[in-house]
Amino acid sequence: MALDPEVHKEKMKRIKAARDKIMATKTEEKGLIIVHTGNGKGKSSSGFGMILRCIGNGMQCAVVQFIKGSMPSGERSLLKDRFSDVCAFHTMGEGFTWDTQDRERDTEMAQAAWEKAKDLIRDEANSMVLLDEINIALRYDYLDLDDVLLFLAEEKPPMTHVVLTGRSAKPELIDLADLVSEMKEIKHPFRSQGVKAQPGVEF
Amino acid sequence: MALDPEVHKEKMKRIKAARDKIMATKTEEKGLIIVHTGNGKGKSSSGFGMILRCIGNGMQCAVVQFIKGSMPSGERSLLKDRFSDVCAFHTMGEGFTWDTQDRERDTEMAQAAWEKAKDLIRDEANSMVLLDEINIALRYDYLDLDDVLLFLAEEKPPMTHVVLTGRSAKPELIDLADLVSEMKEIKHPFRSQGVKAQPGVEF
Numbered sequence: 253m254a255l256d257p258e259v260h261k262e263k264m265k266r267i268k269a270a271r272d273k274i275m276a277t278k279t280e281e282k283g284l285i286i287v288h289t290g291n292g293k294g295k296s297s298s299g300f301g302m303i304l305r306c307i308g309n310g311m312q313c314a315v316v317q318f319i320k321g322s323m324p325s326g327e328r329s330l331l332k333d334r335f336s337d338v339c340a341f342h343t344m345g346e347g348f349t350w351d352t353q354d355r356e357r358d359t360e361m362a363q364a365a366w367e368k369a370k371d372l373i374r375d376e377a378n379s380m381v382l383l384d385e386i387n388i389a390l391r392y393d394y395l396d397l398d399d400v401l402l403f404l405a406e407e408k409p410p411m412t413h414v415v416l417t418g419r420s421a422k423p424e425l426i427d428l429a430d431l432v433s434e435m436k437e438i439k440h441p442f443r444s445q446g447v448k449a450q451p452g453v454e455f
Numbered sequence: 456m457a458l459d460p461e462v463h464k465e466k467m468k469r470i471k472a473a474r475d476k477i478m479a480t481k482t483e484e485k486g487l488i489i490v491h492t493g494n495g496k497g498k499s500s501s502g503f504g505m506i507l508r509c510i511g512n513g514m515q516c517a518v519v520q521f522i523k524g525s526m527p528s529g530e531r532s533l534l535k536d537r538f539s540d541v542c543a544f545h546t547m548g549e550g551f552t553w554d555t556q557d558r559e560r561d562t563e564m565a566q567a568a569w570e571k572a573k574d575l576i577r578d579e580a581n582s583m584v585l586l587d588e589i590n591i592a593l594r595y596d597y598l599d600l601d602d603v604l605l606f607l608a609e610e611k612p613p614m615t616h617v618v619l620t621g622r623s624a625k626p627e628l629i630d631l632a633d634l635v636s637e638m639k640e641i642k643h644p645f646r647s648q649g650v651k652a653q654p655g656v657e658f
Contacts (some may be wrong), residue, residue: 260558268554278651284644286656288497292636293489298497299502304507305500306655308529313655326511327504334537351471355463380655413656414636428474429654430648432641433495440489441634448481449631452509452516452583453489 283412284430285404289387289421293454294434296320298384299415307338311379314340314372318365319385319418325455340378342368342420349382362394373408380413387418390425397422477594486615487633488607492590492624495638496657499523502585505532510541514582517543517575521568522588522621528658543581545571565597576611583616590621593628600625607631 288295306313344365389395441447491498507517547568644650
């Protein structure tokens with residue numbers, strides 16, 4: 253692509269002017285309800301990436317893990333060992349529902365996690381609260397969807413960001429959210445190559 | 456959903472048995488070529504989430520930013536200030552192409568970033584190298600696609616993970632990759648609500 257440098261410059265100037273005009277209309281700051289869903293990789297990891305951003309910006313934040321509690325993970329070790337002063341970390345779930353095989357216990361754990369989540373969100377010192385895999389707890393009816401929707405709509409402080417991850421997000425939650433990304437699996441090496449879950453990538 | 460606890464337990468046991476059988480076939484470990492693309496949010500942040508996982512697991516890693524260099528970001532501050540011993544961080548780009556308005560300079564910067572990236576990938580001490588926004592550099596032909604594909608195919612050490620982010624990933628890169636997630640925008644508050652980029656969420 254042998255583009256004339258001056259033609260390129262002129263084109264980029266016009267793009268910049270158009271962008272600046274659009275961005276000038278983007279003035280509002282607000283706490284967002286953010287949902288990461290879909291069958292692909294990247295839902296939890298991008299939630300943790302935002303937690304890293306918050307910590308780097310000196311913003312207090314918190315994590316509640318609804319499902320993956322029994323498994324060791326790099327993100328949990330690091331946040332608990334090094335950043336417990338700026339990022340509360342609560343692991344309430346005991347693992348996937350097919351591991352626990354006890355619906356009543358799973359429900360109790362999810363309810364306890366939700367109570368903790370509400371406390372953390374109500375605390376305005378927290379700029380962001382990540383509710384990791386809460387969509388799974390909602391999908392299996394361990395939590396009441398209306399409770400969660402009403403709390404987010406009515407009680408979330410206006411400047412607090414809440415990030416909800418997990419596949420099969422409820423349509424009503426997507427309706428309520430401000431920012432929704434669907435992580436779509438295009439290719440996955442578990443499926444196609446017999447590669448197992450690896451540290452750094454999956455945990 | 457008033458499911459009998461014993462029926463639930465039985466069903467979960469069967470799911471677990473089926474999963475265990477499948478997972479037993481997933482035995483291989485290998486360094487993956489991972490691509491995050493699409494128009495939605497979460498591509499860079501999930502790359503940084505994986506970097507957080509690596510650091511938490513005591514794995515040395517590295518980041519090269521191809522585009523967003525001129526902007527301050529929480530992830531960069533934190534990684535540079537606190538983890539420079541385990542995660543090399545190189546910011547080579549000077550900003551979006553419509554800000555720099557200088558195609559030759561952008562190309563030089565991208566080429567320099569790619570040279571640095573190759574050194575970091577060749578160094579087997581690094582378990583993961585994140586090439587943030589490299590897809591943008593490829594899209595604008597600042598880098599030669601064949602150079603990048605050949606290097607990944609022939610020179611990447613077998614156990615090293617390389618993560619390539621940015622929208623509009625080249626189809627040939629997707630073909631070569633082991634793991635590809637497309638982040639699809641379902642809803643974004645820039646567009647729908649006039650909300651601006653906010654710390655913790657976007658940077």
